[in-house]
Amino acid sequence: MTITTQLPLGAESMAERAYQVLRDRLIMMDIAPGDPINEAQLVAELGIGRTPLREALKRLEVDHLVQSYPRRGTFASRVDITELADITEVRQALEPLAAAKAAVLQGGSARAGIQTTLAAVQQLSGENLRRTLMENDLEVHRLIYQAAGNHHLEQTLIRLDNLATRIWCMALDRLPSIDEHIDEHVALLQAILDGHAQRAQELALEHIVHFEKSVRSVL
Missing domain, CATH: 1.10.10.10 (Winged helix-like DNA-binding domain superfamily/Winged helix DNA-binding domain)
Incomplete structure (x- = not known):
């Protein structure tokens, strides 16, 4: 029994x-x-x-x-900076896929949330808003994963993004500017809402690559 x-x-x-x-x-x-x-x-x-x-x-x-x-x-858990390369390797493969799928669906079930978050991100400035930026960063990525419409892909990417964000926390105060990070979010979310799958895929990859380079430059 x-x-x-x-x-x-x-x-x-x-x-x-x-x-x-x-x-x-x-x-x-x-x-x-x-x-x-x-x-x-x-x-x-x-x-x-x-x-x-x-x-x-x-x-x-x-x-x-x-x-x-x-x-x-x-x-x-301790933050292991040496994991950044492994985390980035998987994100480079999966984030563009999620962004493209989200764009095909034009945001799908997350469309309203993406529109609201896009408006909020467009009002951000890198000056003295780093905590808010981080909170928005988590929201942006979680919405994209949700919009892709694949539960397994969503859960995998959430876990990776959580770990990447902890590493980012270690570097954030040492980054000279984060305005470019905000601009990348705006372009990516707009591409998804407009249904431009190829552009969303390319922007997602560029975003992940730029993120790792920025973190490595100050660690």
Whole structure:
């Protein structure tokens, strides 16, 4: 007989909420690399039980954002700069594919979100808005992955982009300007909305290559 362990009613949505909150805190370095994850504090802060929190932590460990050690606890993963080349290699193959598919669908289910985000990005300036830029960067990429209409492609790219963003956090304050990064987002999103698949594919590749070069130049 197979025994199935079920979460209490509502626990799955609570686990998802805990996952999203912790994921973005880890990506944005609000929880610094190497810091312990205080389960008791998070349970109280998020108003959830330990079961959904631990479900969230299991997912974050699969994402390489936390590491668990027997009898020691769970900690935010260290940022490994040496992984940048491997992450970029896969993103160069998959990001252009996602952008092209998104353009064929002209944004698909994410079209309204892309339009809203494009308008927000166009108002950005690199001066004193680096945190906002990073938050918009995550939103831009997640929308493109959603717009591609392939769940497996979306989940793979989200995980890679999360890791790349953590590395970017290490370099962001040392970059002389990020206005070019903003311009790249505007052009890419517009190409997707206009249905220009080839251009979206080319712009996505250029964006990933430029990202790695920019980070490497200051690390």
